[in-house]
Amino acid sequence: MEYQVKPNQTIYYEEYGEGKPLFILHGLCVDHHYMVDEFEQVLKNSCYRRIYLDLPGMGKSSSFIRPTSDEILNQVLQMIDDLSNHEEFYLAGHSYGAYLGLAIAYQRERLCKGLFANSPAVYADEKKRYLSRHHTIGGDISTINFNNNTKAFNEYFSTNVLIDQETWDKYEKEVLIGTNNCNFDFIHDLQHDGFKDYELSCERDLRMKKVSTPLLLVSGKEDNVVGWKDQMSLMDNWLNGSMILLSKAGHNLQMDQPEVYQDMIKDFFLNKLN
Template identity: 25%
Template sequence: MASILSAHEIGEGLPVLIIHGWQMEGRVEELDFEPIFTKTPGLCRIYVDLPGMGTTPANNVKNMDDIYLRLVQFIDSRLGNSRFLVVGSSCGGYLARAIAQKYIEQVDGLLLRVPLIEPKDSMRDLDTFKPLVANEQLMSKISAEDRTLLGSVLVQTPAYLEALKAKYEGVYRPAEKAADNKVLDPIRADPHRYQLSFSLDTQNSKFFAPTLIVCGRQDESVGYRDSARLLELYPRSTYIVLDRGTHALPIDENGLFEALVRDWISRVDEWRGRTDKSEII
C-alpha cells in the first residue's frame, strides 16, 4: 500500500491544505505563506510533500493521476468529512483545482498562485522574456554560478537580485536536490503522463466558494492568459495579474501578495458564516 504523504502542520483550527509545485516541497510554500498565516488565528496549515518530492517517497508513481490519488488518500485519511481550504502553487494549483472539484461540498475556499493551466508545454500562451529593468553592468558582475542559479532576471536591481537569490538558495535549490528525478523526469517529459485523465474545465465543474487566482504578467513558465478562462468556472473569484510578477512571485511585492491573501481569508470567513448556501448560484 502506498504511504501517506509527509506533511508539516502548523497551528490549530480550520484545515488549510497547501500543495506545492513540481520538484518543490512544502517548505517552499511555508516561506511565502507562513508570514501571512501567522497573523491569522484559527487556521491549521497542512503543508504536504507530494510523491517523490520533499520527504515523501515516490513509491512508483507513474503519472499525474497517481499523484492526485495519493493526495485523495491523504485527505480521506487526515481530514475525513471535515471542511477545509485548498491552496496550490504552479502544478500544485492544477492539483488543487482537482481536489476542489472532488471535495466541492467540503472545500470552503481555493487559492491558486501562478497555477498551471495547460500541462502541455506546446499549448501554453507565453511571452518572450525581456527584462523590465535591465542593468547589464550589474549582471556582468554576478558570478557564473549565480547566473546559472537565477536564470533570466526580470528586475535587474541589487535588491531584487538579493531577494531572488535568497529564495533560490533558501528553498528552491534544496527542494530540487531532494526530488526523486529518476521518477519525476519521465512524467514531466511526457505530456500525457503530466496531465490528469479528466477535465477541470467543464461547466459542471463550477466552484462557488471564494477563490483567489494570482498570476504573474511576466510568468515565464505558465504565463497568465491561459488562466483567464478560470473566471467563468469560479464565479466568486478574485483574479489578478501582477506586473513584475514571475513564476517565483512574490519576490519583492510581499505587501500586495499579503493583502490579497488576507482579503481571500476574510471572504472565506464571510462564506462560512452563511447558514444557507443553497441560495448561492
C-alpha cells in the same frame, strides 16, 4: 511528520497551528519550503491549521513507479480526507500544486471552502500554453553573489523578473533546497510520452464545468512558465472566482512582489473567507 498512503508509500508534511485545516501544495520539483515563509508570515496566529505537503517524488515524500498526475491527486485526496476527517477544508497551491488544487476543489466541491491558486497550470502539455515573454528588472547582476552556482542562477534569471541579491537569496532558500531533494527520474517518468501521464484525466472538466468553490487566482503578467491568459478563461466557470494579474511579476511572483502577495493571502483567508 509522515502520512502513510500505502505500505511503502509516505507523504511528508509539516503542520502548524490549530483550527480549520488548510492544505498547502507546492509546485513541481520543489518542496514545502517554497510555500512556508509567506503563508506563515500572514497566518501564523490565525484560525487555520496549516498543513504543508511534500508532493510524491519531491522533498521527503516517497516516489512510486509509473507515476501519473491522477495517482498523485488520489494520494493527496486520501491524505486530505483523512486529516480533515472528511470535513470542510481550505486549499492553497502554486503552479503544479495549484493545478492539483483546482482538481481537488472540483472533486471535493462540497467540502472545499476556498482555494488560493498562485500561477496554476491550466494545461499540463507545455505546447498548449499561451506564455508571456520574459523580461527582467534589476541592477548589475555582477554584484550578485550566487556562490558559483551558475546552473541554478541561470534558471533563476530565466524565470524571476526582479533580479537582485535579495530575490536570489530567497530563491536559494525556497527553490534550491527543494530541487536538491527532488527525484528527477520520477519527474521524467511523470512528464514523458507527450505529457500523457502528466495531464489529469479531469483537466478538460476544470476548464468546462461550473464550480462554486471560492477561488482567488493570482498570476504574474511576465509568467513564462504557465502564462496568464489561459487562466483568465477559467473565470467563466468558477462562479465565486476572482483573478488578480500582477505586473512586474513572473512565475515566482511571491519573490517579485512579496508584499503584494502577502496582502492577497491575508485578504483572502482572513477577510473574504471569514
